[in-house]
Amino acid sequence: MTTAELYADFATREARGVSPTYERLAAAVAGDTVIHELLERVPVAKRQPNLLFGVVRLLGGPVGDVGAFHDFTVANWPAIEAELLVRATQTNEAGRCAVLLPVLADLPQPLALLEVGASAGLGLYPDRYSYRYGDHTLGTGGPVLDCDLTGTEPPTRLPEVVWRAGIDLNPLRVTDPADIAWLDALIWPEHQHRRDRLRAAAAIAAADPPELIAGDLVDDLAALAAKAPPGATLVVFLTSVLYQVPDDRRAAFIDLVGTLPGHWISVDLPGAVAPADTLPPAWDDTLHNVVTLDGRPLAWAKGHGQAVRWFG
Secondary structure, three states: OOHHHHHHHHHHHHHOOOOHHHHHHHHHHHOOHHHHHHHOOOOHHHHOHHHHHHHHHHOOOOOOOHHHHHHHHHHOHHHHHHHHHHOOOOOOOHHHHHHHHHHHOOOOOOEEEEEEOOOOOHHHOOOOOEEEEOOEEEOOOOOEEEOEEEOOOOOOOOOOEEEEEEEEOOOOOOOOHHHHHHHHHOOOOOOHHHHHHHHHHHHHHHHOOOEEEEOOOOOOHHHHHOOOOOOOEEEEEEEOOHHHOOHHHHHHHHHHHOOOOOEEEEEEOOOOOOOHHHOOOOOOOOOOEEEEEOOEEEEEEOOOOOEEEEOO
16 A cells, blocks of 8 residues: 555545544645655554654644644654654553453453553553443443444443553553653544543553553563463453554464463454454444454454444
């Protein structure tokens, strides 16, 4: 996919109907050959719209005005390039727990949670948040996570979590203002509710920090999983991670995680775990993730956990 195609696809399939600002900006970048030339100086994985837009926002640049964005990006390219090379899209969206909860609630309790690509670990607290699936509510503490759930009954209990740990190439700390600033920069401009949710979830994590290690999803996973307490169901999970992993490492991870005790859950793009041509059609043409349990596809989900459609 060319740089122009990457940004045009983002505008129409990810931002449309979700962020008018990013839809407009991505469509403009799709036709901006000057920015294409700059982006093509960095590796393909570092050209992602979410990453570029987040870095510009982190550095104080404008995203609401197309012309101002172009001028800022060109004038500040050395600083932008330096940030692109050392950062990744570590969006730590607690709302994705609303997608995980129907799976987690059905597994043998209690649970030992291990998140791969954990960022700051906010996905490790599904038992501490509250949920609203239409008229059905669950939980009494933390931020309320709204999710449009169809195709299955909403969960009736929160999971019992007795251990939580995460692994990430560059784990973030909820107690570090610089790390929180990066997580904030990754939230799309209009989404104040997600900013509020980030702060509330970060406060929960800061009060009871998980074990987060800097490591590789293949080389260091088994050692961390071995720390899970006996008598708890180990659940390894990842959300919007595998699509960023090279094919050979992704295959090695899938082989490895299948040998561990317990279960593993993935919420990722079609083809990351389940072959795209084996899946039923999604409910519209925008971008969706696929929810899988132990490699078996269960549902389509929107990227920030705002909707899920069960089919398995």
